[in-house]
Amino acid sequence: MSETTRNTLESCLRQLKCHFTWNLVEGGKSLDDFEDEVCNTTEFQNNEFKATVFNILAYIKHRRGHDEAALGCLQRAEELIQREHAEQADIRSLVTWGNYAWVYYHLGRPADAQMYVDKVRRVCEKFRSPYRIESPEMHCEEGWARLQCGGKHNERAKVCFEKALERNPRNAEFSSGLAIASYRLDTWPLPQDPVDPLRRAIQLNPDNRYAKVLLALKLQGMKEEGEGERLVEEALEGAPCATDVLCGAAKLFKRKGALDKAIELLLKALEGMPNNAYLHYYAGCCYRAKVLDILQDTGKNGVSWRREKLQEAIEQAVYHLKRVEEADANHPCVCSYLACLYAQAGQYDEAECYFQKEFCKELSPVAKQVLHLRYGNFQLYQLKSEDRAIHHFIQGVKIKHDSKETEKMKNKLQKIASVRLSRNGADSVALHLLEFLQELGTEMRPAEEKSERHLDSASFLPSASSPEE
Structure with a gap:
């Protein structure tokens, strides 16, 4: 040439x-x-x-x-x-x-x-x-490609579908793309209301089950759950095996606390995509939520029933999250979730292994704080190592990022200092902690009893993954 x-x-x-x-x-x-x-x-x-x-x-x-x-x-x-x-x-x-x-x-x-x-x-x-x-079909093709890639491409995808609709305003496919892009951009970068685009997409194509699920999720956030649940039922009836419909419906049921239903839908989705790391991640998170619910259960169920259900939920959560970790999928906190679950089951060596795996990762400031909080809890409540717990709570607080984790670690340090001083008014570690907290401008107040003491009681397996996370 x-x-x-x-x-x-x-x-x-x-x-x-x-x-x-x-x-x-x-x-x-x-x-x-x-x-x-x-x-x-x-x-x-x-x-x-x-x-x-x-x-x-x-x-x-x-x-x-x-x-x-x-x-x-x-x-x-x-x-x-x-x-x-x-x-x-x-x-x-x-x-x-x-x-x-x-x-x-x-x-x-x-x-x-x-x-x-x-x-x-x-x-x-x-x-x-x-x-x-410059045809509407070409704009549409680019729009779907950019939606598939997600992230910052969602803004460009929305523009593509808007251009397509200028030429063909009643096209159901173009309307569906615009509705999905609007839903994704609902809170970022500028708040947008996807309700009208979603209703328009459903009006043009009553068989658009995924748009129905997205509208149901939006309505749920607006406290209009009745219509939302009706839309989800229609979507599931019309597309019982569609992965996106199953996942969207699972998200809705998880939000309302119907974890068993959410898990049922995710397991059905996994039948069609058994190696999908995202599905395993969502299923693992649902089972982990069940673990936390069982730990907080103080109702009529007996200790043996709760222990059995707890063990079952831990095993299932571990199974799905390990599938994610083994796939090297880039999901947040998977290793620390696994560590906390193993700690809950009393398998401390496995817990330590997964905590260290998480420490080896490149993490955002918030993720680092979460990890220090969880590992500090593990040291404090499982391994009974107060000194190492203090070290990690301090390291987490030193990360310059305001978050709820920061406040939790400050409260834990204050509580530890208060307990130590009640035993020995000249305790140097406690005095150092109070000085450290005062330098941060932390308001000193009476330490509050948190749920860990209950979770650490003889009635349950000890917890590194308490509901306060």
Whole structure:
């Protein structure tokens, strides 16, 4: 290939609208994190979005140097488009053809790359444009791709669907994309109200079960739970195996405290995606919430019943969270959750192992404070090592970030100091703690009895993972 021909081909490639020109991997995000987010998300894994998923997978395969595998993904995407959008196959295939061109170019096969560039050009020329067109279908394709990638892409996705709707305001698919983007952007970066877009999407397509679930979640937050639960029931009845519907419904039931129902839905979702780390994470968190509920149960159930249920919930929580940890999925606090659960079960060596794994990770300031709080609790209540607990509470407080964890650790230090001084008014450790707290500007007040004393009683297994977290 001559230099002139190569430059011409490169110029054409840069004009194509596809994953190679959309800058999908945000600055600072690793390819591993990007792949985990895209491949493990429970949204958009149903049939109508498979082409979008395969196009993104092709892009990831290329970035990893697996261009032949990328071509296989693009072939799957093209087949799905032909089946799902037969009447608009050419326009819907423009993104896939653009991806083909880029992969073949990087494979050193310029003739094949040029063939796909020409396929794009022949379609675009019908709209008097050489290599890109401003069609609602193209805006839609970009919108779904950006929604799949999440994060800062949600804002751009919303713009894409708004542009598509300007040309075709009654299109159900475009309305659905706008509704999902609006829901995600409800609290960030600026508060937006997704209720109207969601209702519009349902009006245009009464079979849009996922929009019904999102609207139900929004209504639940607005204390309109009656309509929300009706919408969830309709969605589950209409799409009993759709992963995104099952997960959204599980979130709603978890919020209202119906943990068994939430778990039932998540386990059903796992039947279709048994290795999905996100699903295992959500299931593990639900079982962990059950552990905390059982620990607080002071009702009519006897100690033996609670102990049996506690052990069962711990085992299930550990099973699902270990699946997440073994998959190296980037989920917050998994190792410290496991550590606390093992501590609850009296398996202190395992607990120590997972705490140390968490300490080895790169954590945000808040995550570091949470870890110091939990590990300090473990030292204080399980291992009965007050000195090490004090050390970690102090380390957590020293992290310059205002949070509820900071206040909890300050209260614990104050309580420890008060108890020590009640035994020995000249206790140097206690006096040092009070001086440390005064330097921080902490208001000295009587120490409050927290739930750990009850949880540390002979009635239950000891707790490093108390409800106050």
